[in-house]
Amino acid sequence: MNKELDLAYQVLNKVYFKKAYASIELNKHSTNDINFNLVTKIVYGVIDQDIQLNYYLSQFYKKSPKKDVLLLLKMGAYVHFNVDSIPDFAMVNELVELSKRTYMRPYKSFINAVLKKVVITPFSLPDINNKTQFLSIKFSKPEWYINLLLNNFDYGFVVSLLSCELTTDTHIRVNTRLVDVKEFIQKLDELGIQYKPSIFEDALYVDYSSLVRQKQLNNLYTAQGIPSMIVARNVKGNKVLDLCSAPGGKAIYTATLNPSCEVIACDIYEHRLQLINEYKNRLNIDNVTTLLNDATIFNPQFENMFDCVILDVPCSGLGVVDKKPDLLLNNQLKFEELPKIQAKILDIASKYVKIGGSIVYSTCTILPQENENIINGFLNSHHNYKITCVDTFKVPSKDECGLKTFYPHISHTEGFFIGKLERYE
Ligand SMILES: C[S@@+](CC[C@H](N)C(=O)[O-])C[C@H]1O[C@@H](n2cnc3c(N)ncnc32)[C@H](O)[C@@H]1O
Known part of the structure; x- marks a missing residue:
């Protein structure tokens, strides 16, 4: 057998x-x-x-x-x-x-x-003249997804995007609260686990299926993509609110980078808050508190309170389909409602920021309707905010007036978007 x-x-x-x-x-x-x-x-x-x-x-x-x-x-x-x-x-x-x-x-x-x-029949592609069907079969993606891309980007760009193969290694962040990076690497060497350097000194690319079986290393690392780490590295200030926080990747990295900051990590679901609690306990993080909160409803306790609000809003997730191919397995994802929710959450978050503070808005999608359109719509009606610079740590990205989109074939990361807004009055 x-x-x-x-x-x-x-x-x-x-x-x-x-x-x-x-x-x-x-x-x-x-x-x-x-x-x-x-x-x-x-x-x-x-x-x-x-x-x-x-x-x-x-x-x-x-x-x-x-x-x-x-x-x-x-x-x-x-x-x-x-x-x-x-x-x-x-x-x-x-x-x-x-x-x-x-x-x-x-x-x-x-x-x-x-x-x-x-075993005796070769594979052949359909007729190239039907672009949608051709690309759908060639890249094994649903036609609705291909059409969505073709509606937003030109044909050549879509082909390059779909042709991109990201590394099969997983990007992990070393939990520097519990272990020194050199010591962690030594443990990987001893166990014969393959790794490659990342652009960040506290991260590595690893063969995850080997690493995950070494249960004794469980608390010493966490899987986290480069763009997600970039979000946390753009957070400034000591009073931080993460409004859509579970499972806690960005909140916990923010708290790790700056031990003197206090992060309030919210989510709408109690069971997802538990994920943040388990995560912070596993990594031994004590400057994150969790709170059940619906980001679409104004919470007066938060008004003008924060140096920075992290807004990693619910999104279609279409930037991570290569890493999570099961996303496209089921029927067409329903995301027509998402831009309205994203815009509402951004509007409410803007009331929580102190003058001089900022909002770091991110999604793991490359669709403009969930990204730059949301930010530009927001700026049209919020004249006390302006776009401010996102440091991408030299990761190549498309820059539109300071808003950064990470396309997999350009950035060699999962698809992602980050925009930073500063409240100046
Ligand atoms: C993209 S995930 C956040 C990932 C997280 N920032 C991280 O780095 O691990 C979006 C989260 O928003 C939460 N969410 C969705 N709608 C919400 C709402 N109205 N208020 C607060 N959280 C919400 C979801 O439960 C989900 O956990």
Whole structure:
């Protein structure tokens, strides 16, 4: 029995049919007696190439098979095209055997027949004249997502954006409250964990699937992307409010960088506040307090109180689809309402800042309607604020009058936006 294929199918089944998160499901199974990197590759590969695999497989049947059978076939096709260490005959055998052990047993002959066609049929792309369908299949992204990009950027830009492959290593921040960076690196060396330097002295790129299995290092690092660290590094002052804070990445890094500041970390959901509390306890941070608060409702206790308000607003998350391909798996994301909420939160936050203080507004999306349009709309009606400089620490970004968008193919980071506003009267 091929344990890797078996486990990959179990994880994928939960992701596809029980709305589980791939990363969380994978972490539950990280044991040493299995090639975990291979399982991870297959799980993320199938999710990432879902649309392309669907398109390819559809030539082998008239009526789409049951969804669990289809998932098994996608896994087979993915392995055939991408995993050299599992020969075709083994892939077909193992997956047919796997089907026999489950309620897919009645479909074993169908599965066998389709997988045998897979191993002899090359993949070909659809006609290039239908730009949306062509890009959707080539890059395995839903058509609604392709159209959204084509509506906002020109064709060449969209192709470059979609062609960009970010490093598969994970960017982590060392918890310098508990360990010195050199000491942490020494521990990685001792354990044979691969790493590369980051632009920040307190961060590294690591092979995360190896690191996460070393439970004794758990409190000494945290996964955090470069743009998210840039947000915290642009926060100034000792009284800081983070209005949309969970799970606490930016608030806790802000508090780590400046031990004498006091950060109030709010979120609308109690269960998400718990994530911040667990995070700060794990990293031994004592200058963050959590508070249940709805950012869309004015809170008079906060009025004119803060040197800086961090506004990492709820957003479509479309800048991180490469790192979280499961985001696009489900139906079209509903984000028509988001700009209204973002604008409202920004308006309310502006009342909490002291004169001379600032707002650091960020999203993990590259769509102008959630980014520069929100800031520009805000400035039209708030004449006591102006855009002020965001330090990007030399990470290349597109600058529009001081507003910074990080496009993956330009910045080599996840897609992100940061705008900083200063209250001057
Ligand atoms: C992008 S996430 C924040 C990530 C966080 N800043 C970090 O660095 O870890 C947005 C957060 O906003 C919260 N949220 C959504 N609507 C909100 C509201 N009306 N008031 C406060 N928080 C809200 C969500 O629960 C979510 O935790």
